[in-house]
Amino acid sequence: MSTKxxxxxxSSSRKKIxxxxxxxxxxxxxxxxxxxxxxxxxxxxxTVSTAISGSISAISTFFTHGKxxxxxxELTGSSMIRFATWCCIMVVAVRPIIAFVAExxxxxxxxxxxxxSFMHLPFSYKFVANTGVFVIIAAVVMVLNxxxxxxxxxxxxxxx
Numbered sequence: 001m002s003t004k005x006x007x008x009x010x011s012s013s014r015k016k017i018x019x020x021x022x023x024x025x026x027x028x029x030x031x032x033x034x035x036x037x038x039x040x041x042x043x044x045x046x047t048v049s050t051a052i053s054g055s056i057s058a059i060s061t062f063f064t065h066g067k068x069x070x071x072x073x074e075l076t077g078s079s080m081i082r083f084a085t086w087c088c089i090m091v092v093a094v095r096p097i098i099a100f101v102a103e104x105x106x107x108x109x110x111x112x113x114x115x116x117s118f119m120h121l122p123f124s125y126k127f128v129a130n131t132g133v134f135v136i137i138a139a140v141v142m143v144l145n146x147x148x149x150x151x152x153x154x155x156x157x158x159x160x
Contacts, residue, residue: 016069016070016150017146019069020065020069020146020149021142023064023068023069024061024142024146026064027057027060027064027065028057028138028142030056030060031054031057031138032053032134032138034052034053034056034057035049035050035053035130036130036131036134038052038053039130040126040127040130046099046103046130046133047096047100050095050096050133050134050137051091051092051095054087054091055087055091058083058087058090058091061145062083065149065154066154069154070149070154073155073156073157074157079153079154083149083153086145086149086152086153090141090144090145094141094144095137098136098137098140099133099137101136102132102133102136102137103129103133105132105136109128109132110125112128113125113129116128
């Protein structure tokens with residue numbers, strides 16, 4: 001029996017999803033740090049904070065996913081244009097809409113804040129609510145991004 005196992009399409013897809021997840025976690029941390037600074041320390045409104053953090057982390061995302069997650073596919077000018085197009089749609093429309101919807105979940109954040117307070121954790125309500133909004137945005141965006149990157153941004157080369 002060989003020490004190298006051939007990857008089936010299903011196992012290859014699972015591997016790509018796992019790699020995407022961990023690269024995405026790194027890029028999400030970049031996004032979160034910028035978002036937290038903007039919203040909690042600079043007091044920039046959430047919809048603007050998420051647009052700023054999303055724009056900055058987009059640069060990191062293109063190169064890390066292009067070089068790690070989809071390394072078998074060529075990074076081209078057209079993939080960069082497709083990525084930029086998707087980012088514009090995300091930053092201008094999708095993320096602010098998700099942020100707006102997530103901001104309406106006040107009872108959820110009040111519940112989380114009550115738990116943190118009961119545990120004597122030193123988080124303000126604003127921090128808990130802002131972090132809750134961010135987590136919801138990140139979860140929805142991660143799913144959308146994988147689908148769009150796989151099919152649109154870093155597509156397989158056409159066989160002729």
